[in-house]
Amino acid sequence: MADDHSADEPLLLNLTDAESANPPRTAFASAFVKWVLGIAMWLVLGFWVALMFTFPSDAGTEFLESWTRATIGSVYGTTGSMFLVCSGPILVIVVLAIASLMVDGKKELQLKTTSKYPRIRLRTFPILVDGPFGVVSAAEFIGICLFVVFVLWALYAYTMQNLEVLSELSLSSEGKWILMMILTGLRFGTIGIYCLAFLFLPISRGSVLLSIRDVPFEQATRYHVWLGHLTMFFSTFHGLCFVIAWALEGQLLDEILEWADEGVAILPGVISLLAGLLMWVTTLPPVRQKKFELFFYTHQLYVVFVIFLALHVGDFIFCIAAGGIFLFVIDRFLRFCQSQRTVGIISATCLPCGSVELVFSKPANLQYTALSFIFIQIRELSGLQWHPFSVSSSPLAGRKHISVLIKVLGEWTSKLKSKVSHMSGPEGENELHSQSRSKITASVEGPYGHEIPYHLTYVL
Structure with a gap:
């Protein structure tokens, strides 16, 4: 007998077949394992978010310094320790999500019953239905509020640190102004790196993170748009603050063309920022809607943006955003292999x-x-x-x-x-x-x- 469906064979399983295919004990065990994995994912995510909130504070700075000092003599070194703290949690969540999807197994087409009593789910309960963000669910609204609170908190914490540094130095008014611009630009760049850590997560078409939360790719792209605007906003002001400070010092051209072997290299940062600005301009609705091919091909500059950003900040700082970029590269590689x-x-x-x-x-x-x-x-x-x-x-x-x-x-x-x-x-x-x-x-x-x-x- 052939394995293919015949013309007379029913396409859908009846209830008896469906129940026999999934015994109650097996279904209960799978549901329990999925529940445990789900709890573990939420705990890791909560730890990651809490860790991100501590980074702008003095306590977060002391934690990173003590953590890197403790791992200097280890095999993975300071770079590996930074990657483990900043990007390790998202990789752990991905591994747990893969395990949960494997436990879930193959989904059969079946009739879904609805409950007699209404259930409010954060993911499907709309909070905003009209506005610049479109329809925003309760879960999305919580995520937006978390990002807004984080940005405001980071700006406040970094501003207090900048003022403390200025109060300890005896400089002229012009010198304090220049130093304030440099410190502010540095803080803007740091916040932009934090935003970059999330930027590439929503645009992996085969992402297990989207699959585990049952979020379609076309819905998740708007998260990438929001994060992209936020990232480029802080990156632009990061570069603008340094340009103003160097112009006041009369060293603008010399500083822009500098490519140091150690520490921060300026010229790669300029190249990365220019690539980001080109992508940002072409994402504006008048350009993207009328010149979609221009938007699409210009967006391939993300390769230039990421590579020269890594050359600009170095491997230690780049590890903050490396996790999301690593997952996107894997997804892109698998898509490339399939498309060949x-x-x-x-x-x-x-x-x-x-x-x-x-x-x-x-x-x-x-x-x-x-x-x-x-x-x-x-x-x-x-x-x-x-x-x-x-x-x-x-x-x-x-x-x-x-x-x-x-x-x-x-x-x-x-x-x-x-x-x-x-x-x-x-x-x-x-x-x-x-x-x-x-x-x-x-x-x-x-x-x-x-x-x-x-x-x-x-x-x-």
């Missing part, structure tokens, strides 16, 4: 409505939902462009294929329709058969997407 493989095209059809249907082969174990989307690259059209399209096939329709419907709108889709029509043949057959598959080389990345429309999860 070509996918077999079962058929390509020009429909009477003008759209193009592409049917790809897929492994039987590749899962997707009804709202999934995939990124497609057609190498005969462009070797760089990847375009997202919603999956049009049902996850229950077949185990070995996945299809998309592409509406002709723009240059890339027009070229695709023209190529498929040209390959259809003179007899009006719009099917791309096996003898012509090699004429279209496609690569697919994904699938991504949520099981249900995310806006429908809000409790109104």
